[in-house]
Amino acid sequence: MNGTSISEKAISMSGVNKWYGHLQVLKGINLEVGRGEHIVLCGPSGSGKSTLIRCINHLEEIQQGSIAVNGTTLSQKGSNADHIRRDVGMVFQQFNLFPHLTVLQNCMLAQRRVRKTSVAEAKDKAMRHLERVHIAEQAQKYPAQLSGGQQQRVAIARALCMDPQIMLFDEPTSALDPEMVKEVLDTMISLADDGITMICVTHEMGFARAVAHRVIFMDRGEIIESAKPDVFFSNPSHERTKTFLSQILNH
Amino acid sequence: MNYTFDFAPVFAAWPSLVDGVVGTLKMSSLSMIFGLSLGIVFMMMRMSKQRALKAIAVSYIEMIRNTPILVQVFFVFFGMPAIGIRLSGEQAAILAMTLNCAAYAAEIVRGGVQSIRPGQIEAGRALGMHTVDIYRFIVFRPAIRAVYPALCSQFILMMLNSSLMSSVSAEELTYFAQTLDAQTFRSFEIYLTLGVIYLALSQFLSIALGMIGRVYFSYPAK
Numbered sequence A: 001m002n003g004t005s006i007s008e009k010a011i012s013m014s015g016v017n018k019w020y021g022h023l024q025v026l027k028g029i030n031l032e033v034g035r036g037e038h039i040v041l042c043g044p045s046g047s048g049k050s051t052l053i054r055c056i057n058h059l060e061e062i063q064q065g066s067i068a069v070n071g072t073t074l075s076q077k078g079s080n081a082d083h084i085r086r087d088v089g090m091v092f093q094q095f096n097l098f099p100h101l102t103v104l105q106n107c108m109l110a111q112r113r114v115r116k117t118s119v120a121e122a123k124d125k126a127m128r129h130l131e132r133v134h135i136a137e138q139a140q141k142y143p144a145q146l147s148g149g150q151q152q153r154v155a156i157a158r159a160l161c162m163d164p165q166i167m168l169f170d171e172p173t174s175a176l177d178p179e180m181v182k183e184v185l186d187t188m189i190s191l192a193d194d195g196i197t198m199i200c201v202t203h204e205m206g207f208a209r210a211v212a213h214r215v216i217f218m219d220r221g222e223i224i225e226s227a228k229p230d231v232f233f234s235n236p237s238h239e240r241t242k243t244f245l246s247q248i249l250n251h
Numbered sequence B: 001m002n003y004t005f006d007f008a009p010v011f012a013a014w015p016s017l018v019d020g021v022v023g024t025l026k027m028s029s030l031s032m033i034f035g036l037s038l039g040i041v042f043m044m045m046r047m048s049k050q051r052a053l054k055a056i057a058v059s060y061i062e063m064i065r066n067t068p069i070l071v072q073v074f075f076v077f078f079g080m081p082a083i084g085i086r087l088s089g090e091q092a093a094i095l096a097m098t099l100n101c102a103a104y105a106a107e108i109v110r111g112g113v114q115s116i117r118p119g120q121i122e123a124g125r126a127l128g129m130h131t132v133d134i135y136r137f138i139v140f141r142p143a144i145r146a147v148y149p150a151l152c153s154q155f156i157l158m159m160l161n162s163s164l165m166s167s168v169s170a171e172e173l174t175y176f177a178q179t180l181d182a183q184t185f186r187s188f189e190i191y192l193t194l195g196v197i198y199l200a201l202s203q204f205l206s207i208a209l210g211m212i213g214r215v216y217f218s219y220p221a222k
């Protein structure tokens, strides 16, 4: 077996540049994520963290460079985006559950429409994942009837129903009241334990310590530092990383 | 004043008034359904990135909203035979009202679609759903819900405007009232009764639409 084959990588980004008009928001991003690897992405507001992960499932277009997911290179115009999205689940800061559908229907919709799963199978899988995030008893409720933490756990279950190999999280706990952060982080930790590949934008440093194989620090569109959590927190090599860490750890 | 009021001939003609009510409701509801569907097509063209589609939709919507509905139905009924399309009064009425309703519905529904947070569409895309499915299953209901009261007023207005369709002999309520007037000369009684019937119809429609709204477009929201 060839252990260094490119197809061994879950995600590989090389020379990625992205602009919004004249503003360059990603600058020469090179990033390789191995299968089963857990990455925590942090950095100041506006540094391009969301943009970076949104490029991976082509919610955003890139202007230069290339992105491959499980060995399939994303075409510039995104003609194979649907193919790539099959392997990539995403969880958003604002949950983005569908308000007119029950929790169960939220978890069944894409299975039915994208995977063409039968109702019975879709329901079965939805219930299994809802159980896994400890919210099966709320299956018949609507999103507005749930707390933020419960909604975010449903959003995670909804993504898992598509059997993704990779999960992207964009600040999944920053819209939550403090007392609900833990239930969502615990869910994510259990996912990590199952060996799914994940990239998580978060400033929850406890989470980073617990599950991350690497912590990546971004500033102004560039990857500044990438290190194992213990090294990253105790002995960062860049001045900007130190400044950033002192800011987030002090409050 | 030596006019003696006599509603007896009006009430005696109740079968034709019932026919009129049926005709009015039939034409109005068909036009609502067709008009909303066609309106959604125009709305999608209006919001499309393709310049040509957008231009067609914008021109259409502006043209309809800036000409009288009576002129529109005259064009359909009297004008179109010149190009070989000959319709009955009722067909012409339904077509004209559908075309008219579509333009207004397109603008109303567009407002609803614009009220949907982009995160909803992104969630659908991230799950691998196609654009058509995203609109059909994710955007449609919340969008209609957001503008449902406006849509209902438009429908009620259209039901009332259907009285103009009597001028192409579409067999709706006003048409029967005019016929009755010509036979009995009881104009005061006839048009007063007619007004009361329209009032009752719009109340009825409002309640019916409200019930449909509660069944299809209501769900708990924060």
Ligand SMILES: Nc1ncnc2c1ncn2[C@@H]1O[C@H](COP(=O)(O)OP(=O)(O)OP(=O)(O)O)[C@@H](O)[C@H]1O
Pocket (backbone or CB within 6 Å): A020, A025, A043, A044, A045, A046, A047, A048, A049, A050, A051, A052
């Ligand atoms: N749709 C857009 N149009 C124009 N500029 C944008 C758009 N989205 C983001 N930007 C800009 O791109 C830059 C990077 O934004 P991004 O959202 O990726 O940052 P972030 O690191 O996720 O920040 P935060 O921590 O606040 O979420 C910012 O300067 C932002 O203003």
Ligand SMILES: [Mg+2]
Pocket (backbone or CB within 6 Å): A049, A050, A051, A170, A171
């Ligand atoms: Mg962000």
